[in-house]
Amino acid sequence: MFSYRMIKKARIFIFTILSTYSLNHLSSFATSLKTSKKTEPLNKPKICMVLDKGGKDDHSFNESAVMGFNKAKTDFAIDEKSKFVEPQNDSQITQFFRSFATSVNCDLIIAIGFTPAAHLPDLATKYPSKKFLAVDINMEDKNKAKNIRSITFQEHDGSFLVGAIAAMKSTSGKIGFIGGMNVPLIRRFETGYSAGAKYVNSKIKVGTGYVGVTHDAWNNPAKAKELALSQYNEGTDVIFQVAANSGQGVFDSAEQMNKQSKQKKKYYAIGVDSNQNWIKPDVIITSMVKRVDNAVYNSVKDFVANKFTANHTVYGLKDGGVDWAYDEHNKKFFTESQIKEINSIKEKIMTGKITVPDYYKLDKK
Known part of the structure; x- marks a missing residue:
């Protein structure tokens, strides 16, 4: 039988072990709190x-x-x-x-x-x-x-790609381009688009129009729709819009033309900057994506990590900065052979086998 003295000693031993265990864990917890405070930035950047x-x-x-x-x-x-x-x-x-x-x-x-x-x-x-x-x-x-x-x-490279796509999908031999504000940057899109279309069909005709010459040209869908309807009624069946919010008017005009068409002729549009295929999936055959989101995100990431450099960076086809959009909304428009041809053109641009004309470098005299 255990004596009272033996039981008392056992209780003291167990209490000592539990106390030591608790103190060690409290110490570890306090250390972890100090560590977490060190890693949490005191002044978050705005x-x-x-x-x-x-x-x-x-x-x-x-x-x-x-x-x-x-x-x-x-x-x-x-x-x-x-x-x-x-x-x-x-x-x-x-x-x-x-x-x-x-x-x-x-x-x-x-x-x-x-x-x-x-x-x-x-x-x-x-x-x-x-x-x-x-x-x-x-x-x-x-x-x-x-x-x-x-x-x-390198928007001219991406525009070359969708110009080639426009020529592939056109049955009339006439395609169009509608820009927002008439400035060199948008002319760069236009030049690449026209070159890409003529790479596929040297005889294709490319009509152009601009919403305006002021900053309001980016936000005038009614004017863009008017320009697009004019091009469609003259025989154009694919239009690439580079007009920001005004571009919604181009999509609306293509949809309207398809509803009014008595000959079952199809009218299409091409989106820009974001992947706009989802907006009107029966009208928009692709979009020339320009990854502005990545440019902003990566720059903020660098700034937070103290890796922000004050230099100039160019995004292009090789790094996915520009591309054509292919997804569940527009895959119905393309055959396997067309996809193969589009990707072949893309590869040739990236490897230098195709030189895309750059409006910034053209002799405009």
Whole structure:
């Protein structure tokens, strides 16, 4: 039988073991709390972005930028007050940038599109401690304070691809192009598109039209629809729109023409920047995607990781910066042989066997 003294000693032994175990775990827990506090940033960076005209719901250039921005907010430790704004006019663009650099005190300021980005050189020089991102314009020559990262795309290569696709799908031998604002950047799309179409069919005719010469051209679907209807009624059966929110008018016109067609002739359109195939899947045969979302996301990622460089980067076919969109919405439009031909053209561009004309480098005298 166990004596009272033996039982008492056993209790003391067990209590000592449990106390030591608890103290060790409390110590480990305290250490883990200290470690977690060290890894949690004290001051999260504030990221602010100014969109181009047309708004965040243009299903195109701006929307792609917003997607990249929102994904970055979810994935990275940035200030919850980080935000993007939608300017309605030029004066608002100036006000937003001034506010972001001063009272709002943003650490990284992003300009989406060449119009907002044109404000960055002066701003960057005035506020050298800030970092800036310009999307869709090369700022190498204007980066005096060495605090601007600029990103452009090889949109002429992607446009060559969808031009080839337009020629493949056209039965009339006439295709069209409708741009938003008549500026060199959009001319670059047009030049690549026309060259791609003529690569497939040297006799094809390419009609062109522009919504306007001011920034409002990006947000005028009614005008774009009018231009598209005019081209379709003249025999065009495929139109590539590069017009931001105005491009919705091109899609509407193709849909209207198909409903009115008594000869069962098909009228098609091609989207731009974002994958727009889903918007009107019976009309849009493909989209020339331009990964603005990746440009924004990767830049924010670099900034948070202290890897942000103030240089110029070009996105193209090789890195998926531009491409043609093929998915469940438009696969019905293509045969296996056509897909093979499209991918062959893409490969030839990437390997240099096809040289796509670049409007920026053409002799325009």
